[in-house]
Amino acid sequence: MPPPDADIYATASGPAKAVVDAHSTEQSLKLYSGWFCPFVQRVWIVLEEKEIPYPYVEVNPYHKPESLLSLNPRGLVPTLKYENKPLYESTVICEFLEDAYPDHGVKLLPADPYLRARIRIWIDFPGQQKDKTIWDVRNVFLDTLKEFAEAMDEEGPYFLGKEPTLVDYVVAPWAVRLWVFDHFKEGGLGIPDEGKGAKDEKSWARWRTWLGAIEGRKSIQNTTSGKDHYLPIYQRYADNTAQSELAKATREGKGVP
Ligand SMILES: N[C@@H](CCC(=O)N[C@@H](CS)C(=O)NCC(=O)O)C(=O)O
Structure with missing residues (x-):
């Protein structure tokens, strides 16, 4: 399946754009993000809930820039730069944020x-x-x-x-x-x-x-973009799925599913 990048909007929109715009000051923690990505949103929500300061850096993980690859050889978002060291994998990052910022904002894990x-x-x-x-x-x-x-x-x-x-x-x-x-x-x-x-x-x-x-x-709400912004991405998934369903049905001699 081709990557869903051809029609991707370059930046967040709606409420998420306001949050992006408010996070440009350098800090010891930096978020490399794709506004559309649900794995990113996990980390982004946690940063917001815990009120941890971070600059937001938009990268397209389907055209992996060197700034991303130098931190994460897999070139995936979310990636963090924390005190000049890389971290990735959304659930690992979320637990890390809880451990590294125990007194910031809300607690994410119960004591029990x-x-x-x-x-x-x-x-x-x-x-x-x-x-x-x-x-x-x-x-x-x-x-x-x-x-x-x-x-x-x-x-x-x-x-x-x-x-x-x-x-x-x-x-x-x-x-x-x-x-x-x-x-x-x-x-x-x-x-x-x-x-x-x-x-x-x-x-x-x-x-x-x-x-x-x-x-x-x-x-x-504040890490979610406008629905119209997500549509081209999911449209591509829907088209690809329809195409592969059609190809499969044709191979199997079943006609159009
Ligand atoms: N297991 C990773 C998954 C992250 C992921 O798949 N991110 C997608 C964007 S939603 C990505 O960077 N894709 C680029 C690619 O597959 O090359 C996590 O939990 O952080």
């Missing part, structure tokens, strides 16, 4: 080791489906979301209860992109509307409570 471990079980579930397109995994994804909701504290609104923790922030970037399913795929993702969840109504009600709390957080 059992709860810390439970959070880590759920932290990585969006990444597990990385090599497949979101369309391929719609049903698996739906089941996983329900399972995620069922693992939550009953009252909430967040995963562990009244306060958000790392698991909420690392899953949030995927949650706030779910509109993409509804935009591009007939029938959408298929999360039942309120009252329509049948035997799973309680789980979906819990999901909705969580999603509402997540969407209401300033850190998440």
Whole structure:
């Protein structure tokens, strides 16, 4: 699949642009970012929540500049430069920020080791489906979301209860992109509307409570660009998926899927 860079907007828009513009002063920590990237957004949310000062540096990871490659041989965003040393992998960075800035803003991990471990079980579930397109995994994804909701504290609104923790922030970037399913795929993702969840109504009600709390957080709103900015990227994924579905169906003699 060609990289989704041909029509990519060069910079963030909407609320995220204001945050980018407010972060240009040199600091001991620098964020190399792609405004559109959900892995970046994890780190970006944590920086905002913890009120850690950082300059924001936009790079296109599909045209890897030397400034990025010299820090991260894989050339992926997010990458951090911290006291002139590199760091990458979004979940590693998030935990690092908690360890390196223990007294900054909110705490991301509870003190109880059992709860810390439970959070880590759920932290990585969006990444597990990385090599497949979101369309391929719609049903698996739906089941996983329900399972995620069922693992939550009953009252909430967040995963562990009244306060958000790392698991909420690392899953949030995927949650706030779910509109993409509804935009591009007939029938959408298929999360039942309120009252329509049948035997799973309680789980979906819990999901909705969580999603509402997540969407209401300033850190998440302020690291999200306008929908129109994301569309060309996901349009390309949708086109590529449609093309490969068509090629597969043709190979198998099934005609147009
Ligand atoms: N496992 C990495 C994934 C990061 C990632 O895949 N970032 C994408 C942008 S959303 C990227 O840099 N892609 C460039 C490429 O694949 O060459 C993390 O959690 O930080």
